[in-house]
Amino acid sequence: MNGLASRNVARRFGYAPTALVLAAACSTPLDTFSNASDAAERVSRLAWFMILVSGIIFVGVVLVMIVAIIRNRGRDAGSVQLDERGERWLLWGGTVMPVVVLASVSVWAVRVLRSESRGPTATTILVTGHQWWWQLDYSIGATDGGQRFRSANELHIPVGRPVRLLLTTADVIHSFWVPTLQGKMDLLPGDTNVLRIEARRPGTYGGACAEYCGLQHAHMAISVVADDSAAFAEWAARQTADAEAPVDSTARAGQRLFVTGACASCHTIRGTTARGEVGPDLTHVGGRRTIAAGTLTNSLGSLEGWIANPQALKPGAAMPVLATHSGPELRALAAYVASLK
Numbered sequence: 001m002n003g004l005a006s007r008n009v010a011r012r013f014g015y016a017p018t019a020l021v022l023a024a025a026c027s028t029p030l031d032t033f034s035n036a037s038d039a040a041e042r043v044s045r046l047a048w049f050m051i052l053v054s055g056i057i058f059v060g061v062v063l064v065m066i067v068a069i070i071r072n073r074g075r076d077a078g079s080v081q082l083d084e085r086g087e088r089w090l091l092w093g094g095t096v097m098p099v100v101v102l103a104s105v106s107v108w109a110v111r112v113l114r115s116e117s118r119g120p121t122a123t124t125i126l127v128t129g130h131q132w133w134w135q136l137d138y139s140i141g142a143t144d145g146g147q148r149f150r151s152a153n154e155l156h157i158p159v160g161r162p163v164r165l166l167l168t169t170a171d172v173i174h175s176f177w178v179p180t181l182q183g184k185m186d187l188l189p190g191d192t193n194v195l196r197i198e199a200r201r202p203g204t205y206g207g208a209c210a211e212y213c214g215l216q217h218a219h220m221a222i223s224v225v226a227d228d229s230a231a232f233a234e235w236a237a238r239q240t241a242d243a244e245a246p247v248d249s250t251a252r253a254g255q256r257l258f259v260t261g262a263c264a265s266c267h268t269i270r271g272t273t274a275r276g277e278v279g280p281d282l283t284h285v286g287g288r289r290t291i292a293a294g295t296l297t298n299s300l301g302s303l304e305g306w307i308a309n310p311q312a313l314k315p316g317a318a319m320p321v322l323a324t325h326s327g328p329e330l331r332a333l334a335a336y337v338a339s340l341k
Contacts, residue, residue, distance in 0.1 A: 064093070121162045127166065155207075160198070165197060174213050177208055201226070309321050
């Protein structure tokens with residue numbers, strides 16, 4: 001949906017319904033059984049094994065139930081007694097079989113966890129969960145130029161190379177889950193968990209917070225973009241650079257409003273005086289596919305609607321309503337933010 005169409009929908013129907021339209025346009029499906037990594041394939045095999053075993057057990061229980069009903073039709077309730085054969089059924093069906101099944105699943109699960117690849121990684125990313133967005137701090141090793149930079153909500157990784165994720169949270173418990181690449185892992189207050197991901201083919205893979213974390217838990221998505229080595233190096237080089245100065249008068253007006261107004265107290269744009277630490281780093285936000293952690297597609301109209309009234313689109317989000325801006329000022333701010341590529 002382009003910017004003009006987004007603005008027209010927002011003006012006619014209001015910003016809150018627009019959120020549903022745009023969210024549907026930008027959602028990335030979470031496909032548990034489409035594997036883009038060896039780790040995800042191992043998890044999928046375990047899931048299929050559990051589904052198969054569960055199906056067999058279900059069919060077996062239903063058949064036993066049917067046999068019991070047929071055999072005991074017409075008997076008085078008080079005349080049905082547990083004989084030696086019934087005791088054997090209880091022993092095998094109620095004790096031995098559950099132990100065998102649970103032990104098999106446990107052994108397979110432990111093997112899946114222990115088979116995660118070890119060894120050095122060139123890229124480490126500190127992933128910090130916030131209500132309701134993801135902060136990403138990159139540390140790329142000497143082989144990649146030693147870059148360090150911050151981004152949000154859209155995680156880029158190189159294809160065919162393992163990446164080390166350090167998972168923590170700034171508030172409540174969250175859970176990082178990108179099913180096409182890896183199993184989920186929790187982000188715990190006061191602790192840091194380690195997860196390794198590696199994509200074997202380029203693509204964009206959808207992820208989400210898999211632990212209920214409050215009002216906007218459903219709008220805490222994350223995208224993982226797997227690029228080939230050249231594209232990843234080019235992207236990382238752009239991310240380390242400061243924001244480019246705006247080239248047109250509207251964007252320049254938006255920059256002045258941004259750095260002198262409330263925006264600068266919450267957001268950082270490197271290369272300007274905006275150094276806020278409350279919200280996401282916006283230095284290169286114009287190059288991301290979505291805004292507000294996957295809530296809206298990244299377009300001029302979406303940015304204008306988000307800046308005008310974020311609480312109508314994502315109630316409870318930390319970003320306040322900036323009611324003091326006029327229509328031209330909102331357009332200027334949106335134009336400036338969209339230019340940050």
